[in-house]
Every structure is written in C-alpha cells, then in structure tokens.
Amino acid sequence: MLKSAFLNVCLVTTSLVSAQDAATPKINWMTWSEAIEAQKAAREFYLKDKKANHPPKKIFLDVYTTWCGPCKKMDANTFKKPSVIQAMNKYYYPVKLNAEQPDPITHDEHTFINPNPTLVRGRRGVHQLAASILDNQLFYPSFVVMDENTNRLVIHKGYKGELVMAGILAFYGSNEYLKYKEAVMKQSGQQKAKNSTGQPINQ
Structure with missing residues (x-):
C-alpha cells in the first residue's frame, strides 16, 4: 500500500520534472538553529x-559529510532539479547538517557537541546531534523529514535521483503520508477484529 501511494505521488511529480524553467530558483539551505526558529x-x-493560512512548514534535514561522494553528487544533480527545488521550497525549511562539524549546537536547552572535533586524515568525530537524530545509524547521506512540531517522521538513506526525491518531498510535505497511516491503522483494526472472532471448530 505504501509503495502504491508513493508511486502515485511520484507520477504526479513527473509533470514537475518535465517543466524546466530557465530562471530556476535555488534551495535556500538553513542551519539547524535557523530552521527551528523559523518553524x-x-x-x-x-x-x-x-485565518492567515500560513501554517509552519516541515523540516527537511540533509545529513552529510565533506568527504561523502554521493552527498556531493546530490548537491551537483538532484538538489538542482526544478521539481526538487519547487517541492522543497513549498513544503520545507531545508537544513544542511554536517555530521562531523566541530561547532556545538544548542537545542531544547541541551548543547550537542562533537566529542572529537580535531581533523584527522580528513575526518572528525560524529556530532552528537547528527548521531541522535539518526539513532546512531550513521549513513551518508541521510535525509530526515520532521513534522511541523519537529517530530521525526522518516529517515531515508543513500543517493536519491530527481524523481524519487521529489516524490519523497511531496509525499510527506502534502501530508499524503497521513492518508496512508490512516489506511494502515484501519486495516490493522479490521484484522484484529477478524482475529478476535475466532474460527469455527471442525467437528
């Protein structure tokens, strides 16, 4: 069901993919603190x-490192595509988070640090905020979608092309995921009700 719903969103985004604008806007990346304050x-x-009809946007978090090849490819390709830019700017506060950045970040009165900020062979230790958001499942790039109250909705890992990324952004940004969630809960409830009735005993 999730695959079907997601594919439907991807099909819708194909119209965006085909629309190439010579004056394409760019993604205005923010810091974590800037996005939190804006939200x-x-x-x-x-x-x-x-009545103002301007609800807060969700947060899209790109967790990357400076040495990550697929991360650089995403910046050079996927994040420059019109359909991705359009969906990102419409639905999200986009954040770039270097998983190995040396600077501390304060959130909810807690300061997250990089316990090993010294550069060694081109790499540093992992920042505590990145590790916390990713549940210590460190994979780069990782993309995290957070709702309007900064609750994590999903983590996607690895390189994503234009159509897939535009589909992800639209699926969660437009709240299509809520329809899927409701359908799953309904199906689960029906299954539980069916199981509770039991089956007749064969004589």
Whole structure:
C-alpha cells in the first residue's frame, strides 16, 4: 500500500520534472538553529491567526559529510532539479547538517557537541546531534523529514535521483503520508477484529 501511494505521488511529480524553467530558483539551505526558529515563529503566528493560512512548514534535514561522494553528487544533480527545488521550497525549511562539524549546537536547552572535533586524515568525530537524530545509524547521506512540531517522521538513506526525491518531498510535505497511516491503522483494526472472532471448530 505504501509503495502504491508513493508511486502515485511520484507520477504526479513527473509533470514537475518535465517543466524546466530557465530562471530556476535555488534551495535556500538553513542551519539547524535557523530552521527551528523559523518553524517556531511560524507555529506561534499560525496559532494566533489561523485565518492567515500560513501554517509552519516541515523540516527537511540533509545529513552529510565533506568527504561523502554521493552527498556531493546530490548537491551537483538532484538538489538542482526544478521539481526538487519547487517541492522543497513549498513544503520545507531545508537544513544542511554536517555530521562531523566541530561547532556545538544548542537545542531544547541541551548543547550537542562533537566529542572529537580535531581533523584527522580528513575526518572528525560524529556530532552528537547528527548521531541522535539518526539513532546512531550513521549513513551518508541521510535525509530526515520532521513534522511541523519537529517530530521525526522518516529517515531515508543513500543517493536519491530527481524523481524519487521529489516524490519523497511531496509525499510527506502534502501530508499524503497521513492518508496512508490512516489506511494502515484501519486495516490493522479490521484484522484484529477478524482475529478476535475466532474460527469455527471442525467437528
């Protein structure tokens, strides 16, 4: 069911893929702190005036390293495609997080650090914020989608081409994933009800 729903979103994005704009805008990447502040401000404003019709966006997090080849390929190709840029700017606060950055990051009154910030053979230790968000499952690049309240929705790992990335962005950004979640819960409830009735005993 998830595959079917996701494919439907991907098919919709093909129209975006074919539309090439000579003056294509770019993704305006933010820091983690900038995105959190922007989301917080938008959330507070929306709660005060829902008629404004400007709810906070979700957060898209690109966790990368400076030595990661696929990460560089994503920047050179996928993140420059019109369909990806359009979906990203429409639905998300886009964040670049270097998983090995040496600088501390404070979030929710907790300061995350890189315990081994010294560069050794082109690499540093892993930043605590990156490790926490990825549940210590370190794979680069990793892409994390967070909802309007900064709750993690999903982690996608590895290089993604234009169509797949545009599909991911649209699937979660447009809240299509909620329809899938509701369908799964409904199906699960029906299955539990069916199992609870039991089966007749063969005589």
